[in-house]
Amino acid sequence: MSIPYVSPQEFSAEILRHLKHSLGKDESHASVYDWRMSLSLALRDHVVDPWFASTRRTYEARGKRVYYLSMEFLIGRLIEDVAVNLGLDAVAEEALSALGQDYAAVVANEPDAALGNGGLGRLAACFMDSLSTLGIPAYGYGIRYEHGLFEQHFEDGAQMETAETWLAQRHAWEFERPEVSYPINFGGHVEEHEGKAVWRAGETVVASAYDTPVVGWQAQWANTLRLWAAKSTTAFDLDSFNRGDYMAASAPEALARTISRVLYPDDTTDTGKELRLKQEYFFTSASIQDLLRRFLSEGGDLRALPDFVAIQLNDTHPAIAGPELVRLLIDEHGFEVSQAITTARSCLAYTNHTLLPEALERWPEDLFIRVLPRHHRIIQLIEAAHIAATGSDIRILEHGEVKMGELAFIMAHHVNGVSALHSELVKETVFADLHSDYPGRIINQTNGITPRRWLYSCNPPLRELINETIGTTWPDDLQQLDGLSVHAKDPAFLDKFQAAKDANKTRLSNWLQARDGVSLNPDAMFDVQIKRIHEYKRQLMNLLETVALWNEIRENPNAGWTPRVKIFGGKAAPGYVVAKQIIHLINDAAKVINADPATREYLQIVYPENYNVSMAEILIPATDLSEQISTAGKEASGTGNMKFALNGAPTIGTLDGANVEIRDCVGAENFFLFGLTAAEVTARRAVPEYARRAVEASPRLARVLQQIEGGVFSSDDKTRYSGLVQGLINHDYFLVTCDFDSYFGTQRDVDKAFADKQAWTRMAALNTARVGWFSSDRTISGYARDIWKTPSLISARGS
Numbered sequence: 179m180s181i182p183y184v185s186p187q188e189f190s191a192e193i194l195r196h197l198k199h200s201l202g203k204d205e206s207h208a209s210v211y212d213w214r215m216s217l218s219l220a221l222r223d224h225v226v227d228p229w230f231a232s233t234r235r236t237y238e239a240r241g242k243r244v245y246y247l248s249m250e251f252l253i254g255r256l257i258e259d260v261a262v263n264l265g266l267d268a269v270a271e272e273a274l275s276a277l278g279q280d281y282a283a284v285v286a287n288e289p290d291a292a293l294g295n296g297g298l299g300r301l302a303a304c305f306m307d308s309l310s311t312l313g314i315p316a317y318g319y320g321i322r323y324e325h326g327l328f329e330q331h332f333e334d335g336a337q338m339e340t341a342e343t344w345l346a347q348r349h350a351w352e353f354e355r356p357e358v359s360y361p362i363n364f365g366g367h368v369e370e371h372e373g374k375a376v377w378r379a380g381e382t383v384v385a386s387a388y389d390t391p392v393v394g395w396q397a398q399w400a401n402t403l404r405l406w407a408a409k410s411t412t413a414f415d416l417d418s419f420n421r422g423d424y425m426a427a428s429a430p431e432a433l434a435r436t437i438s439r440v441l442y443p444d445d446t447t448d449t450g451k452e453l454r455l456k457q458e459y460f461f462t463s464a465s466i467q468d469l470l471r472r473f474l475s476e477g478g479d480l481r482a483l484p485d486f487v488a489i490q491l492n493d494t495h496p497a498i499a500g501p502e503l504v505r506l507l508i509d510e511h512g513f514e515v516s517q518a519i520t521t522a523r524s525c526l527a528y529t530n531h532t533l534l535p536e537a538l539e540r541w542p543e544d545l546f547i548r549v550l551p552r553h554h555r556i557i558q559l560i561e562a563a564h565i566a567a568t569g570s571d572i573r574i575l576e577h578g579e580v581k582m583g584e585l586a587f588i589m590a591h592h593v594n595g596v597s598a599l600h601s602e603l604v605k606e607t608v609f610a611d612l613h614s615d616y617p618g619r620i621i622n623q624t625n626g627i628t629p630r631r632w633l634y635s636c637n638p639p640l641r642e643l644i645n646e647t648i649g650t651t652w653p654d655d656l657q658q659l660d661g662l663s664v665h666a667k668d669p670a671f672l673d674k675f676q677a678a679k680d681a682n683k684t685r686l687s688n689w690l691q692a693r694d695g696v697s698l699n700p701d702a703m704f705d706v707q708i709k710r711i712h713e714y715k716r717q718l719m720n721l722l723e724t725v726a727l728w729n730e731i732r733e734n735p736n737a738g739w740t741p742r743v744k745i746f747g748g749k750a751a752p753g754y755v756v757a758k759q760i761i762h763l764i765n766d767a768a769k770v771i772n773a774d775p776a777t778r779e780y781l782q783i784v785y786p787e788n789y790n791v792s793m794a795e796i797l798i799p800a801t802d803l804s805e806q807i808s809t810a811g812k813e814a815s816g817t818g819n820m821k822f823a824l825n826g827a828p829t830i831g832t833l834d835g836a837n838v839e840i841r842d843c844v845g846a847e848n849f850f851l852f853g854l855t856a857a858e859v860t861a862r863r864a865v866p867e868y869a870r871r872a873v874e875a876s877p878r879l880a881r882v883l884q885q886i887e888g889g890v891f892s893s894d895d896k897t898r899y900s901g902l903v904q905g906l907i908n909h910d911y912f913l914v915t916c917d918f919d920s921y922f923g924t925q926r927d928v929d930k931a932f933a934d935k936q937a938w939t940r941m942a943a944l945n946t947a948r949v950g951w952f953s954s955d956r957t958i959s960g961y962a963r964d965i966w967k968t969p970s971l972i973s974a975r976g977s
């Protein structure tokens with residue numbers, strides 16, 4: 179099954195038909211927005227048939243469906259993704275240029291769907307692409323936030339946040355499903371009637387569905403992303419309006435909509451806000467009600483539910499799914515408690531994405547009881563069954579808290595980490611006791627990325643070189659890239675490889691010039707760290723190394739320095755003070771260092787505002803060096819690391835998360851390793867004053883810290899960074915001071931390596947050639963084999 183051939187001429191006509199009939203515009207009055215919408219709708223038309231066919235085949239096959247529950251789907255733009263998967267990217271470009279329109283400009287007019295914070299959300303989006311590409315029947319379930327992740331602006335180098343407005347314009351890719359809506363209850367109390375619990379809810383809102391089709395590579399299959407929007411049960415309150423109380427009139431609607439109004443911008447700290455708990459229950463309950471309705475409408479017997487339903491919890495955020503499914507099985511389908519718990523567990527699996535204690539969700543029990551009184555009772559039953567079955571002393575309800583990690587673990591038949599190292603650390607640390615209670619429950623599924631967006635679509639020059647070198651079937655069989663390894667010895671191939679990188683570097687320079695008026699030296703090494711700002715990701719260590727390098731260049735200007743452009747990108751959670759200080763310091767240092775005539779030829783710092791998925795698609799192909807420098811044991815996996823390696827950027831990094839497996843694949847000689855291992859980190863933490871000792875042992879670091887503390891980069895506020903520096907010397911929980919010298923030394927090794935152009939390009943090419951395993955197709959095949967037991971409904975390679 180793939181879509182019938184469409185000629186550029188035919189496709190032009192389809193675009194024009196939508197311009198006229200969907201946008202009500204003629205060519206002479208059409209705006210970029212009109213062209214973008216017309217192109218999107220014309221592409222969407224070609225998604226509908228494979229979508230309907232996939233739904234029909236799933237129904238006929240009476241197969242098992244996967245339900246991926248996630249509070250976040252960091253999708254980005256969709257035009258290119260859909261065009262590429264339909265095989266219409268070249269046709270669309272030609273059709274638009276035949277209509278006198280610039281394809282790149284039209285594509286750039288689409289707002290990012292920024293319905294996520296970072297790694298977890300983007301992984302969910304990559305997974306949806308792979309589920310469809312592999313032909314695994316699946317639904318993604320999430321929230322249709324009216325406002326995604328905030329827009330980041332810098333004022334005098336400090337991060338400012340403004341509301342994101344992706345829905346200000348019509349969203350081309352979704353289909354509203356007003357008929358698919360469910361009541362979601364909150365609060366109230368529970369009554370017992372003849373031994374049956376009856377939840378008398380205090381408040382009810384309606385969850386209403388919006389469907390976005392997700393078509394896979396070569397349009398062989400298309401699944402559904404179903405996002406829920408909150409609506410009020412009562413429409414407009416006309417009486418209040420007639421009384422002139424306009425606020426009261428629209429209050430019910432406004433209040434209900436609050437639940438799906440905005441994405442919480444925290445990516446590592448559980449803020450414990452009631453609205454966040456309501457958001458989590460809102461989309462989880464709607465999703466569970468929806469999948470049960472579908473199952474029953476197909477004549478299913480609920481005792482066999484686990485044979486037809488596989489629910490994956492994307493971290494603990496949808497962990498209420500366990501108690502909710504048990505509640506519905508008991509209260510609405512007459513199951514008795516243990517049968518309900520067993521049936522529910524056989525449907526559920528949980529993925530852990532972080533070991534950071536502050537990121538593990540723990541709800542105050544009183545808040546939980548107030549919002550979800552019936553579920554609190556059911557959690558007590560689940561806990562009792564757990565204790566009875568294992569004699570464990572692990573509790574879900576403890577110290578006045580509801581621990582969602584323990585709940586998710588106990589209600590799951592499998593729990594997985596997201597890299598080999600992380601999954602071992604999950605067994606040894608955060609869930610060590612539950613690991614011994616339930617041996618074999620914890621497994622690993624190392625993350626992956628979709629090669630359609632993160633190579634085929636974002637890196638045309640490299641795509642073409644790969645196509646001409648190993649053929650064109652690698653996008654859904656990425657380990658074919660291994661075939662490039664032999665060519666890495668061929669100077670002609672390496673020249674073309676470098677030419678592709680240089681073309682991407684020029685594209686980035688032009689983009690930054692046009693957007694921010696910043697010009698880059700294309701011959702410099704583009705050294706890039708793009709990810710959320712967090713102390714464990716150690717953007718601060720990168721900045722300290724940059725200042726040390728600045729000092730070295732000033733002292734030995736003729737030492738033959740390798741020109742470097744340090745590129746940073748990333749948002750800090752609005753309430754994360756230290757992270758915001760780090761952003762401010764990077765921008766303050768950039769102002770001073772970029773203005774230094776003695777060094778500007780060799781060193782430049784660039785920090786473009788508002789890093790997002792679309793910016794990553796421009797930055798990653800243009801990168802020479804990928805910064806993956808987190809404190810070992812802290813980055814669960816990382817996925818940016820995979821994207822950089824795939825696009826021919828060697829890594830400087832620690833043995834953390836998936837860096838370990840990337841280095842194993844590309845070869846130690848093609849990876850710049852530094853720093854303490856996870857075990858060494860734990861040991862060093864036990865050494866008294868370890869940070870102060872490290873600073874005393876490193877004059878280079880000590881000098882840099884004095885400069886920063888002394889206000890060298892904040893002449894307008896000399897003490898702006900004294901707290902940050904003192905924090906480092908006295909605490910340094912993430913061992914920046916201890917890894918600094920190793921990091922600085924390894925960066926000098928990178929300088930030397932980069933100076934040998936051909937050797938560097940070979941290293942870059944071998945990175946691309948050897949990371950095929952990090953395709954999210956391989957990851958999803960692992961989930962399907964080890965957790966979901968779901969077959970693909972399309973035969974391999976579209977035969």
Ligand SMILES: CCc1ccc([C@H](C)CC(=O)N[C@@H]2O[C@H](CO)[C@@H](O)[C@H](O)[C@H]2O)cc1
Nearest residue numbers: 297298445446447448531537813814815816
């Ligand atoms: C409750 C607030 C909150 C929100 C999001 C999260 C996420 C789990 C944070 C996250 O995105 N984790 C990242 O997940 C990626 C996908 O597995 C990993 O590659 C990253 O290493 C991990 O930091 C934690 C806590």
